[in-house]
Amino acid sequence: MTAETITAADIRINARWLIPVEPANTVLHHQAVIIQGDRIAAVVPRQEADARFRTRETIDLDHHVVLPGLINMHGHAAMSLFRGLADDLPLMTWLNDHIWPAEGTHISPSFIADGTQLAMAEMLRTGTTTFSDMYFFPEVVAQMAHDAGMRAQICFPLLDFPTQWGTGPDEYLSKGAEFIGQWQGSEYIMPAIGPHAPYTVSDDPMSRAVALSADTGARIQIHLHETAFEVTEAIRNAGKRPSARLAELGVFNNRTQCVHMTQIDDTDVALLKESGAHVIHCPESNLKLASGFCPVQKLTDAGINVAIGTDGAASNNDLDLFGEMNTAAMVAKVVAGDAAALPAHHAIAMATLHGARALGRDHELGTLEAGKLADIIAVDLSDPFLQPVYDPASHLVYSNHGRQVSHSWIAGVPQVQDGRLTRIDVPDLMLRVKSWSDRIGNR
Structure with a gap:
């Protein structure tokens, strides 16, 4: 494949499992989500992504399930x-x-x-x-x-x-x-x-x-x-x-x-x-x-x-x-x-x-499809007490807790990276919460 056929993009997310939501009842394996700007450019198998895309950032999530935010x-x-x-x-x-x-x-x-x-x-x-x-x-x-x-x-x-x-x-x-x-x-x-x-x-x-x-x-x-x-x-x-x-x-x-x-x-x-x-x-x-x-x-x-x-x-x-x-x-x-x-x-x-x-925004949100907004989350299923993983959808609903979310993007912008919030200063927030707690507790 020639260089002219390779597309440049911003972010590639390599997922062990991917739940696109549509088609319904679907779990895909070893997929890549390509993000360009604030949109999903493609959801394709990793081998196809290797041939079609070059991205400035690649995130390997080898123990994770990726799904819409x-x-x-x-x-x-x-x-x-x-x-x-x-x-x-x-x-x-x-x-x-x-x-x-x-x-x-x-x-x-x-x-x-x-x-x-x-x-x-x-x-x-x-x-x-x-x-x-x-x-x-x-x-x-x-x-x-x-x-x-x-x-x-x-x-x-x-x-x-x-x-x-x-x-x-x-x-x-x-x-x-x-x-x-x-x-x-x-x-x-x-x-x-x-x-x-x-x-x-x-x-x-x-x-x-x-x-x-x-x-x-x-x-x-x-x-x-x-x-x-x-x-x-x-x-x-x-x-x-x-x-x-x-x-x-x-x-x-x-x-x-x-x-x-x-x-x-x-x-x-x-x-x-x-x-x-x-x-x-x-x-x-x-x-x-x-x-x-x-x-x-x-x-x-x-x-x-x-x-x-x-x-x-x-x-x-x-x-x-x-x-x-x-x-x-x-x-x-x-x-x-x-x-x-x-x-x-x-x-x-x-x-x-x-x-x-x-x-009224299902044309832009709610599934992982090319052309939709890049609102995406990844959930880490590597915890020993989440093993074995036969069906990641089952784990998300019946075994998982939200704290296993490791990554989050909204419009392609990272909001959670490796379990850490990127845009909210938590220590400063906790000081303000403590102040309110003191006032409300003494009501």
Whole structure:
């Protein structure tokens, strides 16, 4: 082969195993991922890469599985500073008596900045390259993610009552529209609308959120059917299930992300299927708060896209999506009464491609394919207690923990190298976290 046929590129990643996510249920052996700029130029066998490409950097990962960066589709990043603050309590007690009072005392732009950076450090270190956030001061979260080079869907909060970020729906929607305008079109930041829940947002602001979404294309993420109490109260007060009310208000469409969905019946499934809305499954938070079980297999069988999220560290208590995949797979089997429900490859797809679909970016993210953005992670499977490795997909879901992530790239830029974060100063961050811990602990 002549020199003219050899292509120059930036980075070559040699992988022992590679899970592209598409085609589904596929594990490739001894592959090379070629990165040029912020995109994947090729995914080919190593011998073919030897003949076709010359790169300025080659990374040999002889004991690793390489796969797309994980997409954490729901969380409240800054709540990492409330990790472990009020455990072992029912949802409404946890919110009303502990979390909302703590937020009233401590939430500020500096709290959001430090808590978000703590969350990003944990997520990057455990394989997440894109996250969705719904919390106060979204402009601060967006700037922190952008500065760190991390992709994020940032949902501005919408509630009927005042918070530290605004006096009520009018101000939230006004500031939110400005926020969307500021970040729309960004490669990294995806501005979105975050009506908190049906029980905290009344019809008028909900309808205005729908109109804003239609005007801008911004996605809507909402906590929905999280507990039996929520559904029972809605029926008692309004005579209809929350999903029926939202459907009447026009909330449901293919830009809508419904978080939790532990209390659903066939009418809810039909609404989701007809509208093209997405479900975001947060199994560990739902288990910890005794909220219930999302019937993932039933939704999947109906053709509904189900992605996965951790929720906030205050109700999880970690942001490790590998652990979330494990829990999701285990719970799905019990709920469906079928050991074959939600197999390992499907769980991985939920944390990658399905998240990309919910974001409307599956043409760019969620799989390892030529032309897609180079958001890639590598997981070291050389640990003695991960041996033997018959099926790396099985190990990722059933045996692995996120701390085995050794490398991470976002848009071809290294974020984790040999298990070390490259763009977050962890010692400095820990000093700020300690300061917040002292203040919150003395509340």
